[in-house]
Structures are given as C-alpha cells and as structure tokens.
Amino acid sequence: RLRLRAQEFAVFVFSSLVKLVKCSDVEMGTASLLRRSAWRQQSNFVRAVTAQTEWLVMQADSQVLEPFDAREMPKRWAFLCAIVQLLSMFTDAVLLTVIVPLSAQYKHRFGVSDAAIGLLFSSKAIVQVATSPFAAKAVDVMGCRFVMIGAMLVLIVSTAVYAVSGDEFGIALAARAVQGIGSSGVLVGGQSAVTRLANGNEGSLLGIATLGAAAGVLLGPTVGGWLASPEIAGFGGVFWVLTVVIAVVAVMQVVFLYCVLPNEALMKLRNTGAGEEGERMGLRVVLRNRKVWLILLGVLAVNFNIAMLEPIIPVRAVHQFDIAASATGTLGLMWAAAPFGFVLFVAPAGILSDFVPKNLLMAFGPVVAAVGLILTAIASKASGGIPLFEIGLVLCGCGYAFVDAPSQAALTELLGEQGQSAGFAALDMTMQLGFIFGPLVGGAFGINQDGFWPLLIVVAGLLVVCSVALLGARTSGPTPPSDAV
Numbered sequence: 507r508l509r510l511r512a513q514e515f516a517v518f519v520f521s522s523l524v525k526l527v528k529c530s531d532v533e534m535g536t537a538s539l540l541r542r543s544a545w546r547q548q549s550n551f552v553r554a555v556t557a558q559t560e561w562l563v564m565q566a567d568s569q570v571l572e573p574f575d576a577r578e579m580p581k582r583w584a585f586l587c588a589i590v591q592l593l594s595m596f597t598d599a600v601l602l603t604v605i606v607p608l609s610a611q612y613k614h615r616f617g618v619s620d621a622a623i624g625l626l627f628s629s630k631a632i633v634q635v636a637t638s639p640f641a642a643k644a645v646d647v648m649g650c651r652f653v654m655i656g657a658m659l660v661l662i663v664s665t666a667v668y669a670v671s672g673d674e675f676g677i678a679l680a681a682r683a684v685q686g687i688g689s690s691g692v693l694v695g696g697q698s699a700v701t702r703l704a705n706g707n708e709g710s711l712l713g714i715a716t717l718g719a720a721a722g723v724l725l726g727p728t729v730g731g732w733l734a735s736p737e738i739a740g741f742g743g744v745f746w747v748l749t750v751v752i753a754v755v756a757v758m759q760v761v762f763l764y765c766v767l768p769n770e771a772l773m774k775l776r777n778t779g780a781g782e783e784g785e786r787m788g789l790r791v792v793l794r795n796r797k798v799w800l801i802l803l804g805v806l807a808v809n810f811n812i813a814m815l816e817p818i819i820p821v822r823a824v825h826q827f828d829i830a831a832s833a834t835g836t837l838g839l840m841w842a843a844a845p846f847g848f849v850l851f852v853a854p855a856g857i858l859s860d861f862v863p864k865n866l867l868m869a870f871g872p873v874v875a876a877v878g879l880i881l882t883a884i885a886s887k888a889s890g891g892i893p894l895f896e897i898g899l900v901l902c903g904c905g906y907a908f909v910d911a912p913s914q915a916a917l918t919e920l921l922g923e924q925g926q927s928a929g930f931a932a933l934d935m936t937m938q939l940g941f942i943f944g945p946l947v948g949g950a951f952g953i954n955q956d957g958f959w960p961l962l963i964v965v966a967g968l969l970v971v972c973s974v975a976l977l978g979a980r981t982s983g984p985t986p987p988s989d990a991v
Contacts, residue, residue: 592718599722604730624949633686642931657691669745709915713856724845787925813944847903875905
C-alpha cells in the first residue's frame with residue numbers, strides 16, 4: 507500500500523506540473539528524452555526508473571490513479587481552501603493588530619496628537635471601505651484567484667514600506683492605508699472562494715477560515731510587542747519579519763491555486779458568480795434587502811466595540827495598573843485577552859451556524875460583548891483589578907466571535923450564489939466602518955479616566971439594542987424579490 511500511495515503521489519505531482527506548464531507534449535517529451543539519453547543504456551537502475559515513469563504517465567493519462575478527484579471529494583478541496591484562506595487572514599489580522607502594543611510609544615516617536623494616532627489606526631479601514639466594492643467586482647469578472655494573489659502582493663509591498671518608515675508619520679500612514687487594498691482582496695476574494703467550493707457546510711468552513719483572523723488578532727499584539735522590543739527586532743524589524751511571513755503565505759497560495767486544485771474546482775473559482783437563476787447581484791441590489799441591513803448592523807456594532815478598545819486599553823493599563831509604556835510585551839499580553847475570546851469561540855460559532863438559527867447566534871454575541879464592557883468598566887472604576895479587567899476583554903472577544911462567523915454564513919444563505927461576492931464586500935465595508943469610527947471615538951473620549959467608564963456603559967447599551975434587532979434577521983435560503991425593500 508505504501509508503494510501504491512507513492513505512485514499516486516507521483517502521478518499527482520506530475521499532473522500538477524503538466525497543468526502548470528500547460529503543454530500537452532510534456533509527457534511524450536519526458537519519455538523521449540529518457541530514451542535518447544546515452545547513459546540510460548548503461549544503468550539498469552535508470553532503465554527501471556524510465557519504465558516506471560512511462561507507466562505512471564499512462565496511468566495519469568487514463569486517470570486510473572487520480573488520488574484527489576473534486577467530483578468525488580468536494581469537501582476536501584473546500585477544506586484545503588479554507589486552510590489557505592485561514593493563513594491569508596492570519597497575516598492580514600496580524601498586520602491589523604501588531605501596532606496595538608506600540609500605541610503608547612507612537613505619540614513620542616512621531617510627535618503627533620492623540621487624534622493623529624487614531625487616524626493611523628483607522629487609515630487602513632478607510633481605504634478598505636472604498637476598495638471592497640471593486641474587489642467584489644474583480645471577483646465576478648476575473649475570478650477569485652486573481653484577487654487573492656493580488657491582495658497578498660499588495661500586503662507584501664505595503665508592509666515593507668512600513669518597515670522603512672522610521673519616524674516619518676506620513677510614510678507610516680500611507681503604508682497603513684495601502685494595506686487596506688490588500689485586506690479587501692483577502693476577505694472578499696478568499697471568502698468567496700471558500701463558499702463557492704463549499705457543499706452545504708459554509709458555516710463550518712467560514713468559521714475555520716475566520717479562525718485565522720482570530721489567531722492573527724490574538725498573536726499580533728503579543729508577538730508584535732515582543733518583536734518590537736529593542737533587544738529583539740525593534741520597531742522596523744517587526745515589520746520586516748511580517749513581510750517575510752506574508753511572502754511565504756503568498757507562495758503557498760500560488761501553489762495551491764495554480765498547481766494543486768483540479769479543473770472541476772477551478773471552474774467554480776473562475777465563474778462570474780452568476781448562477782442558473784439569474785445574473786450577478788451588485789452591491790446596490792444586495793443592500794435593498796432588509797435582513798442584510800440587520801446583519802450588517804450587528805457586524806458594525808461588534809467591530810466598533812473591538813476597534814474602540816484597541817487604542818485605549820494599553821493606555822488605560824499604563825495609568826490604571828502602573829505598567830510602563832515601554833513594556834510592550836506586557837501590554838500586548840493584556841490586550842490578548844480579547845482576541846483569545848475570539849479565537850476560542852469563532853470556530854464553534856461557525857459550526858453551530860450550520861445547525862442553529864443564525865439570527866439567534868448573532869443576537870447572543872452583542873449581549874456577551876455588553877457584559878464584557880460592563881465588567882471592564884467596573885474593573886477600572888472600582889475593585890477587581892487586572893483579573894476582572896481581563897475577563898471583561900475575553901467576553902468582548904467571545905461576543906465578537908458569535909457575530910462574525912454566523913453573519914458570513916447568514917449572508918451566504920440569504921443572497922445565494924449570485925450575491926456572495928457583493929455580500930462579502932458589504933460585510934467588509936461594514937467591518938471597516940467599525941474599525942474607522944471605533945479608534946476615533948475611543949481616542950477622543952476613552953483615553954481619560956473620566957470618559958472611559960461612561961463610554962463603555964453607553965456602548966454596552968447600544969450592543970443590547972443591536973441584539974434585539976438581530977432577532978429579525980432569520981435566514982432560510984435566498985430571499986425572494988418580494989422581501990426586498
């Protein structure tokens with residue numbers, strides 16, 4: 507059996523190379539070169555290898571030993587695509603959150619105001635909102651592969667520019683903004699690819715892919731704070747490390763999308779998103795649906811909550827618990843409690859969305875996040891200290907998870923194949939709106955102790971209101987035109 511598996515793997519690699527080169531004469535040319543080799547006549551070993559190669563070519567032509575057939579195992583290809591998307595979203599999320607433990611140093615390093623630091627946090631999201639509709643259009647016109655690869659290239663270049671920005675705030679701001687172009691392609695292109703390959707388990711697969719974002723949000727501040735230490739890599743070195751990591755993930759993505767996937771799976775990624783029932787839905791058509799607006803409202807609320815906490819939690823930890831601003835590793839670990847809650851529950855939330863009504867899961871998330879905000883506020887105002895402070899952050903991340911993964915599955919079910927890419931574009935735009943206004947509001951009202959506690963209580967109340975609204979976003983398949991508003 508081991509010999510048979512080795513032969514199957516050889517056929518698989520050989521067939522992938524043939525697909526990559528796109529040359530119908532490669533098989534014949536390989537055998538011909540082996541026959542004409544002078545040293546072939548002098549070695550029994552080479553003759554045996556040649557005979558085995560010719561036999562493998564014939565088996566590949568007859569498809570007797572095709573080990574991975576998308577028609578027989580479609581879930582395997584969808585799962586592998588979700589893993590590739592997990593890695594892409596991981597790198598993107600690390601870029602998003604790696605600057606969190608550095609926020610206490612930015613004011614001194616760049617010599618700018620608190621509002622400018624909030625703008626640095628929000629710039630990526632601002633550009634991402636503007637480019638997400640174009641990413642959806644590119645997915646429908648050119649396919650998912652082009653958007654996914656192009657997005658990774660943009661992230662590589664922008665991260666390298668950020669690494670050389672030094673103490674120039676303008677260069678750092680421009681690089682951070684350009685990252686938004688790549689991030690929109692990662693989410694819209696990658697999640698569209700996962701849903702097109704899925705076979706009735708969209709929630710589970712989207713939860714797996716989103717787990718990459720959760721892990722990136724968790725590890726970004728922690729690893730970033732550690733790498734940014736002067737004795738490790740320093741401020742610029744952390745972004746050079748990220749540039750290399752993104753490049754490695756991009757190479758893996760190219761190999762999977764262009765060398766591994768069979769033609770049956772590639773056809774699903776190349777189509778224009780138009781199903782048998784009609785033509786592709788644009789963003790305007792998608793936004794006419796009332797339930798889409800309810801889902802996006804919940805997504806906006808939880809993203810605003812997390813983004814609001816990003817710039818103020820490290821600052822409040824410095825003032826409340828007497829932690830040094832230069833202790834970036836400690837500050838990163840304290841903030842990691844919120845991403846830890848996200849990591850812990852995002853995959854289970856995605857799996858549950860395949861069995862439990864998605865609107866109930868989405869309504870549960872804001873309530874949990876509201877409880878987390880109240881606990882965090884109590885810890886900063888009265889007794890409780892660091893443990894209660896961290897428990898509140900974990901609950902905020904948990905609430906985010908129960909909205910994020912089920913909302914993607916809900917939009918996929920609600921809009922069908924024709925509206926998937928536009929739905930993900932609307933979702934991405936909404937998420938980034940939260941990341942735009944969250945840091946701005948947090949930086950303006952939550953930095954000081956007098957504004958921190960009231961801000962968290964007000965946002966907690968708004969989250970409860972969103973939870974009630976999400977109860978009306980029940981999905982049971984593509985919505986007919988009569989349900990549109």
